Amino acid sequence: MDQKTKTLLTSALIFIGLGLLVIFQVQSLGKLHLVFCDVGQGDGMLVISPGGKQIVVDGGPGSKIGDCLSQKMPFWDRTIEMVVLTHPERDHLEGLLEVLARYKVEMILSTGIKNDTELFNAWHETVKAEGAKIYGAKAGDKLVLDSLQGQTLLIDVLWPTSEKLELWKLAGLSETNESSIVLRVSLGQFCAYLTGDLPKELLQPLLDKPCQVIKIAHHGSKTSTNQEIINAVSPEAAIIQVGRNSFGHPQKEVLELLQSKGVKILRNDANGNVEVITDGSSYQIKIQR
Amino acid sequence: MKILGYSLAIFILGLSVALRISWQRPQILPKNQPIKIIATLKNEPKIYEISQVLEIGDSRIFTDLYPRYRVGDRLSIEGEVDSDGKMYQPVIQKLDYQEGFNSYFSALREKISGNLMQLLPVDEATLVVGTVLGIDNIGLEFRQALIKTGTIHVVVVSGQNLMIVAGVFLSLVKYIGRRKSLMLALIASFSYALLTGFEPPVLRATLMVLASTLAIYFGRETLPIWNLVLAAFLILFIWPKAFFEISFQLTFAATLGIMTLGQYLAKISNFKLLSKDNFSSKKQISNLETATRSAQAHGTLDTLGTLFINNAAIAVSAYVFTAPIILYYFGRVSILSPIVNVLVIEAVFPIMILGFIVAFLSLIFIPLAQVFAYFAYVPAFYFVKIVKLFAQVPMEQMSLGKGNLVIVISFYILLLVLIFVWTRKSKDPNF
Numbered sequence: 001m002d003q004k005t006k007t008l009l010t011s012a013l014i015f016i017g018l019g020l021l022v023i024f025q026v027q028s029l030g031k032l033h034l035v036f037c038d039v040g041q042g043d044g045m046l047v048i049s050p051g052g053k054q055i056v057v058d059g060g061p062g063s064k065i066g067d068c069l070s071q072k073m074p075f076w077d078r079t080i081e082m083v084v085l086t087h088p089e090r091d092h093l094e095g096l097l098e099v100l101a102r103y104k105v106e107m108i109l110s111t112g113i114k115n116d117t118e119l120f121n122a123w124h125e126t127v128k129a130e131g132a133k134i135y136g137a138k139a140g141d142k143l144v145l146d147s148l149q150g151q152t153l154l155i156d157v158l159w160p161t162s163e164k165l166e167l168w169k170l171a172g173l174s175e176t177n178e179s180s181i182v183l184r185v186s187l188g189q190f191c192a193y194l195t196g197d198l199p200k201e202l203l204q205p206l207l208d209k210p211c212q213v214i215k216i217a218h219h220g221s222k223t224s225t226n227q228e229i230i231n232a233v234s235p236e237a238a239i240i241q242v243g244r245n246s247f248g249h250p251q252k253e254v255l256e257l258l259q260s261k262g263v264k265i266l267r268n269d270a271n272g273n274v275e276v277i278t279d280g281s282s283y284q285i286k287i288q289r
Numbered sequence: 290m291k292i293l294g295y296s297l298a299i300f301i302l303g304l305s306v307a308l309r310i311s312w313q314r315p316q317i318l319p320k321n322q323p324i325k326i327i328a329t330l331k332n333e334p335k336i337y338e339i340s341q342v343l344e345i346g347d348s349r350i351f352t353d354l355y356p357r358y359r360v361g362d363r364l365s366i367e368g369e370v371d372s373d374g375k376m377y378q379p380v381i382q383k384l385d386y387q388e389g390f391n392s393y394f395s396a397l398r399e400k401i402s403g404n405l406m407q408l409l410p411v412d413e414a415t416l417v418v419g420t421v422l423g424i425d426n427i428g429l430e431f432r433q434a435l436i437k438t439g440t441i442h443v444v445v446v447s448g449q450n451l452m453i454v455a456g457v458f459l460s461l462v463k464y465i466g467r468r469k470s471l472m473l474a475l476i477a478s479f480s481y482a483l484l485t486g487f488e489p490p491v492l493r494a495t496l497m498v499l500a501s502t503l504a505i506y507f508g509r510e511t512l513p514i515w516n517l518v519l520a521a522f523l524i525l526f527i528w529p530k531a532f533f534e535i536s537f538q539l540t541f542a543a544t545l546g547i548m549t550l551g552q553y554l555a556k557i558s559n560f561k562l563l564s565k566d567n568f569s570s571k572k573q574i575s576n577l578e579t580a581t582r583s584a585q586a587h588g589t590l591d592t593l594g595t596l597f598i599n600n601a602a603i604a605v606s607a608y609v610f611t612a613p614i615i616l617y618y619f620g621r622v623s624i625l626s627p628i629v630n631v632l633v634i635e636a637v638f639p640i641m642i643l644g645f646i647v648a649f650l651s652l653i654f655i656p657l658a659q660v661f662a663y664f665a666y667v668p669a670f671y672f673v674k675i676v677k678l679f680a681q682v683p684m685e686q687m688s689l690g691k692g693n694l695v696i697v698i699s700f701y702i703l704l705l706v707l708i709f710v711w712t713r714k715s716k717d718p719n720f
Contacts, residue, residue: 003460010639010668017667040339062339062354067428070410075666078407078659097355102406102414122355 025074032153032187034276036215037068038268040243042091045194045215046072047155047185050148050279055155057084057183057194059095060241066098068273071288081145082107084137085123086181086196088115091219093123100126107133111160113168113179137181138162139206151188151280158182158206159198175199177218182206188280193233199223210234212283213276215241216258220250220267230261237264237285239274316346318370325367329387330360333395333486336426348374352381359399361392398422398486404651405644408662413669417644419444420637423485431673434680439608439626443637443672446485448540451498453641454481475499489528490536496520497544517544538614546610547603549708554602597631604630613700620691629679636668643668 033048039060046069047055054073059065069080080103086092088110099105108127114120127134141157159182160168173179180196182203192213195203203217207229214233217224220240238258240250250267258265264285266274272289318324328345335342336354343350343358348370358364363386368379386392402424406414412431418424423446427435435441442449458474465473482495500516521541524531531537608627615622643665650658 010635014639014664014667017671018663021667021670063336064338064428066411067430070412073410075410075413075670076663094354101403102411104407119353119355122357 021075030148032190032278032280033072034185034192034213035068035072036239036241036268036274037065038272039064039068039095039241041219041245041249042095042243043086043196043241044068044095048072049145049153051146052077053081053145055082055084056080056096056099058086058092058196059097059099061091061094063095063098065095066102069099069103071273072275079104079106082109084181084183085110087111087176087179088113088120088123089176089197090119092197094119097123097126100130105130105132107135109135109137109181111165111179111181112136113173113176115176138165148187148280154186156184156186158184159202178202184211187278190278190280190283192276200226200229204228207233212236213239215239216250216254219245220254221247222251222253225254225257227257230257230263235263237266237276240265240267242267242269244269318346318348320370320372320374323367323369325365327363327365327384330358330362330364331391333360333398333424334358338428348376350376350379352379358383359392360395361387361389363387398424398484401648401651404655404658405648408647408651408659409666409669412673413666416444416640416669416672417647417665420450420641421644421648423491434676437623437625437680438629438676439623440629440633440676443633446491446494448494448498448544449637450641451478451481451495453638454478455499457642489531490534493524493528493531493537494540496524497540514545514548517548535614535618539611542610542614543607546606549606550609551602551606553708553711554606555599600634601631604634609704613697617692617694617697625679625682629675632675633672636672639668640665640672
């Protein structure tokens, strides 16, 4: 085969392959996807709206979030519409630097709470260089993403309150986890709570509406959840974002509580990436190791 | 003889550069005691999933992913180096940044690598960055898949990649003539070695691959095995320690395998596909090239068959010759390797060519680079999928002979005897 024929054949195969890949990857649009990425010991989530907009909520430690985004996002889409940093700790923040390095990020949602670490300084510098819009989240904010057959994808910010933010600005904050952003993602009759690392005492009054899915706070630690929270939310599935760790996460008591309530437990360390897919009326869960 | 003269001139040029590099002796850090050192980063940090690794003197320093350090950074480092030459979680303070050719060049590589990572998904970007720039940022899972399928040599700069770069220019022989195509191939190979960091292993592979590539393209004139042995001896003269390095041994074995067993396999396999005239011709070109060219006169199926056979000949011969070395060091060798290599070998060429185009365009106009990145994505996606698919095959790697020199020597003696017998049988004047 001469060079010319080989080049033509290769080009033809590339065009055919490109077409097939686009057709294949377009199929995933039209539904809401909540992907709880296996990022090790930390939180990292990807929300894909029915219209194909992406929101990354936390990035986990290291750079593993990049693999998850690559697997779940169409290859041609190199833009992430919004990144949410729930609170500035390494197990939620580090991977977001990888996200900023690999994608164009249009908007960043955070509390504005600072952390005196080299990692946070690097994040601060990277955000400045990215030129994304920065929005300070506070309870009561409603983010409307897009709609599917009259159903609106809505993200409610439940925590922190503006009063608390003002207080922390004046008096400082002893425990960064307390500033963690809490979100409720809703589409039609489906909803899910994304709870960051907020301690259960602060979380309990916020979760006043039942939802099918809850991300258990703080990797299933003893401060993460209690019976009142599970009763109020009455979830069908609970996702625990946890990797190999020396803290004993998730706590046995938490697992027992969820089991006693008949909640399906999905853990990143055991199940890999956990993906919840919904059209607003029903949902399914896919796991991928 | 002219060709031999040119190649020798280039070897000497390359080796003089290599000599200069080899003069730089690494600083030896004290072990098992608290130390504070001030040093300038000369090598690019290696970036892994959860850490970055800095090379200072003879030691490797493991630190967090951020802040990122770069070549030219003058750092104050406090910690303790263990007996294995590793320092974990030191206190690092950045003092200064020293500009120079090295730091400028590294910044350019970093810029291109950053651009490629923005344009492609993770695994495909890793593949393109690895083949174009020789930067090894492979994630743990993908690395394991590459090792299991015996394809890691594609992602880290290896003889095969260098052969592709040289081959592109050597294939211009019928348009611009031998001398020009040869010169362009040599310039391109050394530019590629430069772009990929000019590390001694890369330079060594460049020299050896040039020796073999020239031989494959120009046939008996350049005395193929003599060229390779000459290159190997010169390399060992400059870097005697290379004799004990796996990368050198593997490159030498693979190249020798392709030039001996590979040529022989290609010839006997193509025999049925080719007309007798082609073999009786006195053309001064190699069997692989003869097979490719003569197949032009045949149907598409025959043509594809020839291509497949040639690829299989290269993959199998490299595999057979490197297997004893891999067994000696790692105690196991991938059975899947030749199959996966045959399946992916044709994708490597477009990945590299489109990768170079994307890398270049990304420095000028990102939207255009993005268009080419979509094209590069297709062969890269195919490569990644094949590797991951075969990595899932629940096939155990063949496991025996770790550290057993007798097995290695017996294997090579058997191999050489078999080749000698076969070639005597076929009375092939090329051997």
